[in-house]
Every structure is written in structure tokens, then in C-alpha cells.
Amino acid sequence: MDETIVKTEEQEFLEEEICVAENLVYRRPKTLTDLDLHYCPGCGHGVVHRLLMEVIEEMDIQDKVIGVAPVGCAVFAYNYMNIDMQEAAHGRATAVATGIVRVLPDKLVFTYQGDGDLAAIGTAETLHTCNRGENILIVFINNAVYGMTSGQMAPTTLPGMVTTTSPFGRDVNKMGYPLKMTDLVAQLPGTYYVTRQAVNNAGNVRKTKKAIQKAFQYLQQKKGTCFIEVVSNCPSNWKMTPVESNKFVEEKLIPFYPLGDLKSPKEETK
């Protein structure tokens, strides 16, 4: 006897193949090269690399963008970002970017720098670039230490935070106070869009991506310097697991470096 199996709508839905092209909602951006990133497991550098490349792919500006890589853990950024890139001497990324954008004003130029690079050895270059209002995007990864050189105190290290050069915690009387670069540059008339974001959870990652999208749009409109600080982690030098490090970002770093736009264009803040 013939028996016909009648499937419910639900069964049919559940059994249907999901991993097919029409259902694709997220994949590794093609603007990221196929190399394995050298960063430590869980490091925020990887997330920000990916977000930059996602935005560049979605905006279809791969051939218009020029990146400037720093000295620090992200020194090999040019190996991973499949765009034109230039390496700069320690701290001088914004000076190099100034040169590039002045010679090629129609290119969308960004720098990618850590806090040791941007806020210590490169403070002067950074402030003057912002003050001149060069049409570049500065992506500033603040992980509160010098990552590449094994976790020395950075200008951004929190008061009381233990690092290899502040083993008893940062004593602000001896070592000074944390430098809030983003607050500083927001005061300068040359900057157009200044924001502080984080990548410690999926919600913050989404917001960081939006900020990067906006910044590239402003660059296209030649509005002036855009500055995105990303509060990030350094699990290896903080001596934490990646999950613990993101908790530390949430509980310690973000209260000290509050997230949000410090300067957003007037037409938007009505």
C-alpha cells in the first residue's frame, strides 16, 4: 500500500537547507586578505580591522582608500587590509596621512594607531593634524597599555592600573593623569566628527561600524578631520582571558572613557 508522508509546514521549514547563498547575512569581508591575523586571541584590533574593511567593501571605495599603519601591534595592518597602505614611523601616521591627502586630495585617507603611538610619541603630530583640520580619518585604538612592547604604562593607563612599568599601580602624583586625547581634539576647530566607541560586545561593535561609515561619508564630503577612539582590550598584557578583558573594558575603562559622540556635525545635532 502506498503511504504518503504529510509534513507540517513547520517541519518543512526546519528541514530546509539554511546555508545557501540567498540566506547569507554575514561573511568575512572580501577587503580583508585571507591571511591569519597575528593578533593575540580575543584582541580588539582584529574586530576594528574587520569593521573598517566591511565599511570599505559596502561603500565600494576599495580603490579610493589609502590607509596608514602605525608602529605597535597593528604594524602589520597592511598585510590584512586589502587596500593601498603606507607604513609610518612611530607616532607619525597623521603627518604621513597629511602628506598623502594633500598630494591626492580625492583619496579617502585614514590612519590606524594605538594609544602608545597616537597619545605618547605622536601627540604633537596628532594635535596639529586635527588643528589643521586635514581631511583624514584617525582611528585610535585605546587599550590603555603599550601592547607590542609587552604592556608598559601608556598615557591612557587608568589611575591605579598595574602595568609592567607601574607594578604598584599608576600613581597619578608621580606619573601624571591619563590623557584623554579624544576630549582634547574635540576642542579643536579643525575636527568635524569626534566620537568614542568600543568593541567589547555585539551592540558596541554595531555602533562602531556606524561611526566608521559616517566618518568615510564625511571624508567624501571633505568636511575635515574625523576622529574615532575605540576603547579596546589587550588580554595578553592585562594578563586576563579575552572574556575577562572585555569585562574589564565594560567595568573599568568605559566608565573612565565614556562612549558617545564628543563632536557631531551641526546638521545632525538639531
Add this chain to the structure above:
Amino acid sequence: MAKVKGDIVVDIEKCKGCELCVVACPQDTIALSDKINKKGYHYMVKIKDNCTGCENCALVCPDAVITVYRKTGKKKEKVATITNVQKDMTLEVN
């Protein structure tokens, strides 16, 4: 009836086992494997079949190893075939 269903595909050789996806997943769909990849890391695996395709794991992944698929809603079924459409015709569907 389940309205949304998702799935993930993981490039296990690129995974560094940082576990950020495991805490980001609201469905507890993923965990670290007991096995290790060529780099020596315990890579991430799906342990349940309840993925909704929310993308959270892929968003927090520093190594971009996760591909996400999502399927929403019911399949569109054919209700009726309309032939001989005439001008000013009205059609009511309950």
C-alpha cells in the same frame, strides 16, 4: 512555529578559541571544542541546533571566521492563480 532559523559556518583553522563568541551568543548555541586545530587552539563548535542567525558571534569575532545564514518567515505559498484579468476587476482575499 519557528519564524526564524539560522546557522553558522566556522573556519576552524583560523579560530583562536578566544571564546568571545560563546559569551556573545544569546542562545548558548556555541562552545569550544575538546579538539584542537592546527594552531593548537580549541576552536568553536555548534553544540545546539537553535541558532537564530542574529550575527552576534560574527560581530565580536576578531578573526572573522564565522559566516552566518538566516532564514525568516514562512515559505510563500501559492494561494490562487489569477487568469483573465479584466479592467476594474475587484479581488477579495480573506
